[in-house]
Amino acid sequence: MSFPALKDIEEARQCLSTVVEETGLVYNKVFSDMTGGNIFLKTENLQKTGSFKLRGAYNRIAHLTEKERSNGVVASSAGNHAQGVALAASSFGIKSTIVMPKHAPISKVTATKSYGAEVVLHGNIYDEAYQKAREIQEETGATFIHPFDDPMVIAGQGTIGLEILDDMPDVDIVIAPIGGGGLISGLAIALKSIRPNIRVIGVQAANAPSMYESFKSGKMNIVDCIPSIADGISVKVPGNLTYEVIKKYVDDIVLVGEDEIAEAILLLMEKAKVVSEGAGAVPVAALLNGKINIKGKKVAAVISGGNIDVNILAQVMDRGLIRQGRKLMISTMMPDKPGTLCRMVELIAAEGANILSILHDRLALDVPIGYAKVEVVLETSDEEHGMRIIKRLLESGYKVN
Structure with a gap:
């Protein structure tokens, strides 16, 4: 599988022009004062379906052949990719089956069904849901829409990078969450192809550090995930393609803990009026806890999604208040x-x-x-x-x- 190129990302932007929102890049004075950098939030939590995932899913499904469309699509997801695939498939009149972990947030399961997908709950983590989705693919002949390890999906996510450069051509650092690596792979290709001196930094939850361990060791690592409030990036096995892209284009990866993520969710609500899920808050968690040197730099932090279960939100807020x-x-x-x-x-x-x-x-x-x-x-x-x-x-x- 070859890397998507800048032209693929530009073509994806045309494909998505009538589908996705060009989300804002919003300056936040409080976070800037707290960190010593100039912090801008890329608010993908305000995207349709509440997450960036629609971009990659729609771009992939738009390129299916008529025969592939007739067989339907299947996907595995902790929630956000599920909603993106479901909405994109419905837009093209295609049947979709989504396998989600048994403990996926109820709000994400309900939303996925509302977009027209058949939902199958299986396994305790994403990787177990992934295996079940592959079984369904074999049985039905449906096309599997990978959440991250696919050139078309990566190209779709890369359109975020083009939007960031449109709004802030002189950005110094772009920070994004990493689960399987699709988002940061697309971002990094787009940003580095246009401005190679931009630093691209990924953030993972310490409870699920598969790409971090792989990046630091120089070889693919499979890790056992501990449950995390950043469920959207709890991935046991990194993507093969995304790992190669990240090795080439990403400057560094850092880890954040559960309390740091909880505090970031709370502060995003209080100081930025932004509702973020755990995965979306990890860039801010890294910034506020000094994991990245950003003094005097213009920084874009991608808030990748806002689909947080209200019951989880209450617990997270308590944890954030205790930490503070x-x-x-x-x-x-x-x-x-x-x-x-x-x-x-x-x-x-x-x-x-x-x-x-x-x-x-x-x-x-x-x-x-x-x-x-x-x-x-x-x-x-x-x-x-x-x-x-x-x-x-x-x-x-x-x-x-």
């Missing part, structure tokens, strides 16, 4: 006597914290007779505020965990 020191959980044992809890609450109030919830339990088996376990969740302004509260409670005789 804005939510504090305290546990203590106290004598089960009138006024003891009241005094603790008064001490907390005197420090200006807001009590979100409180549990007073004297019946738990680990609680000594004559005592009660108290667990309090507090809203605090920052980590220093939380430490002041803990210090005051300790000085007042409360043994705080």
